Amino acid sequence: MDSFSFECVRIVFGCGSLERLSDEVKMLKGRRVAVVTDRALRETGEKVCEILNRSGLNCELWSGVTAEPEIDVVKEFVSQFDFDTVVGVGGGSTLDVAKLAAVTGKDGDPERLVGRDVSGRKAKLILVPTTAGTGSEVTKLAVFKIPGREVKYVFDSPSLYADVAIVDPVLTVSAPPEVTASSGIDAICHAIEAYTSRYASPISDVLAEKAIKTGSNALREAFANGDNLKARTGMSYAALLAGIAFNNAGTGLGHALGYAHSHIHNLPHGASVGVTMPYVLQYNAISDLKKHARIARLLGSNVRHTRDAAFQAGLEFANLLRDLNMPLKLSDLGAGEEDVSDIVERIFLSEKHVSRNPRTVRKEDMFELVRKAVYGLLSAENN
Template identity: 65%
Template sequence: MDESFEFFCVRIVFGWGRLCSLEEEVERLKGRKVIFIVDRAVKKFVEEQDFSFDYEVFSDVEPEPEISVVDEIVDQFTFDTVVGVGGGSTLDVAKLTAVAGGEKVKALDLMEKKLPERKCKLILCPTTAGTGSEVTKLAVFKIPGREVKYVFDDESLYADTALVDPKLTISAPQHVTASSGIDALCHAIEAYTSLYSNPVSDMFAERAFRIIPNALREAYANGGNVKAKIQMAFASLLAGIAFNSAGTSLGHALGYAHNHIHNSPHGRSVGMTMPYVLQYNAIANLEKHARIARALGEEGKSLRETALKAGIGFAKLLKDVGIPYRLSDVGTSEDDVEEITERIFLSEKHVQRNPRIVRKEDVREVVRKSINGLLWEEEY
C-alpha cells in the first residue's frame, strides 16, 4: 500500500442509555457553566434532569438555522461549556456557539478565515441517525444575502466528546428516520467513492453502507425497533467519520442544487437524485460501485453490470422508505434543467472530489434523467 493520508477522530462515547454519562463528561472537561442548545422536542427532557452542574437551556433553533442565532445565544447567556442535543442543525449551532462564545465576536465575523481556537468545551449528542455532525469539523448556516449556504470547515469545530445515545433517536418521526438515514448512506457512499478517500475512511464508509440498507428499512418500518435504531446510530457515526476525512461529492452537490425548488429536508433532497449520480459515477470505479451495489442487494453478470446496478438498488431503498426518486414528483420540470445544472458548480469542492470528471454536458443529462426518473435499465 503506497497511500499517504492523515486521519483524525474525536472522542466517542456510544451506547443505549449512555446520555447518563453526560455529567461525567462535563466533569472530565472541568465544565462549570453549561448552556444546553437543544431541539424543542428534547427541551422538557433536559429540563427534567437533575444535573449537578450549573446549566441553562436554549431551544429556539430553526431547522435551517440563520447564523444570527449564534449571536443571540452568546448575547443572552454566560457559559464555559456547550452541550448540543438535537439534529444536525442544532449541533451545528452548538459548534459555532462554542467558538464564538469564547471570543465575544459576531458569528458573521468568523467567516472566510481560520477560526480562533475554541475556548469553550463542547459535547454533542445527536438525536437523529444521519448527519454525523457530532464527529465532523463542519457547520452549515444560512447567511443573509447569500444564495448558497456557508460551510464552516475548521478543526475548532471538533467536539471534545461525541456522546451518541441511540435511545435519543427512538421517538424520531418516520419521515425523519428516512431522510436522516438516507443522508447517512449518501455520506458513506460519497466518502467511499471520493477522490480524497483513504484506507481508513474506506473502512468506516464500507461498514456503514453495509449496515444501512437493512437497518434503515427496519427502523423505518417500526420506529420502536431498538436493534435497528442502534445499528442506524452506529452506521451514521461511522459515515460521519468517513466523510469528515474523505468528503462528499456530486451526490451532495446535486442535492443542494435542486433543493430550493421543493425545500425538502437535506437527506431527502440528496437521496432523491443519488441513484442517477451512482449510475453516472459507476464506471469511474467499478470495483467500489459493485461493492455498493451488492450491499444494496444487487448483483449482475459482470463487474460492470453489478456496478451499474448500484443506482437501482438505491432507488429501491428510497421506495421502501417513502422518498421519491424522480424530481418531477416534487414539482421540478424540464424547464429547471439548466438552472439545476448551473447550481451544481456552486459546490466547487464537492465537484472536485467526484470520482468521475463532472462536465456540464454530462451532468445536464444526469439532471434530465433525475427529473424524468430514467434509471438505466439496458439489456446487459
C-alpha cells in the same frame, strides 16, 4: 498503499450513554454548562439539565434553534448566559449552533468568523445527536444560512471538533418515520460519497462499507418500526461511521446535486440528496467499477459480474428509496424541463463537492444526468 492522514473525535456510544454526560463534563473541567436545543426537543433538553444538576453542575437550557437556522441564532444563544461548556442536543442544525457558540463564547459575534480562518475556542464542546443522519457530532463542519448569500456557508475548521460526541440511540426513538428516512438516507449518501471520493483512504473505506451495509438494513427496519431499538442502534452506528468517513474523505456530486435542486421543493436535506443519488451512482459507475459493484452488493444485489453489478448500484439505491416511501424523480417534486439548466448551473456552485467526485463533472454530461433525474430514466445499463 498511498500515504494518508485520518482524524476522529472522542466518542461515547450506546443505549443509555447520555447518563455519562456529567462524567464527561467533569473530565473536561466544565462548571457552567449551556445546553442548546430546539423547541421540539425542550423536554429532552430538560432531561439533560436534570442529569447535570444531579451531579451538582450548573446548567442553563436554551431551546431557541429553528430548522436550518441563520447565523444570528448563535448570537442570540451566546448572549443568554455565561458558560464554559456547551452541550448541543439535537439534529445537525442544533449541533452546528453549538459548535460556533463554543468558538465565540459568551457575547461573541459569529458573523465576524465568515470568510476567515476559524481558530481557537472559548468553551468546551459536547455534542449529543438526536437523529441518525448528519454525522455533525464527529465533523469539523458547521453549515449556516448567511443573509445575502445564495449558497449556504460552510465553516470548516478543527476548532469545530467536539471534545466528545455522546451517541445514545435511545434519543432517536421518537423520530417520526419521515424524519428517520430522510436522515438515514443522508447518512447512507455520506457513506457512498466518501467511499467513492477522490480523497477516500483505506480507513474511510472500511467505515463507509460498514455504514452502507449496516445502514441500509437498519434504516428499513427503523422506518418500519420506530420502537425497534436494535434497528435504531444500527442506524445510529451507521450514521456515526459515515460521519467519520466523510469528515475525512468528503462528499461529492451527490451532495452538490442535492443542494442544486433543493430550492425547487424544500424537501429535508437527506431526501433532497437521496432523490438524485441513483442517477449519480449510474454516472459515476465507470470511474471505479469495483467500488460501485461493491456498493450494489452492500445494498443487497447478488449480481456477480463486476460491470453489471456496478450499473446495478443506482437501481439498488432506488429500491431503498422505494421501501422508505421516498420520491424517485424530480418531476414528482414539481421540476420540469425548464429547470434543467438552472439545476446544472447550481451544481457548479458547490466547487469542493464537484472536485472530489470520482468522475470528472462535465457540464454537458450534467444536462443529461439532470434530465434523467427529472424524468426518472434509470436502468442497469450505461445509457
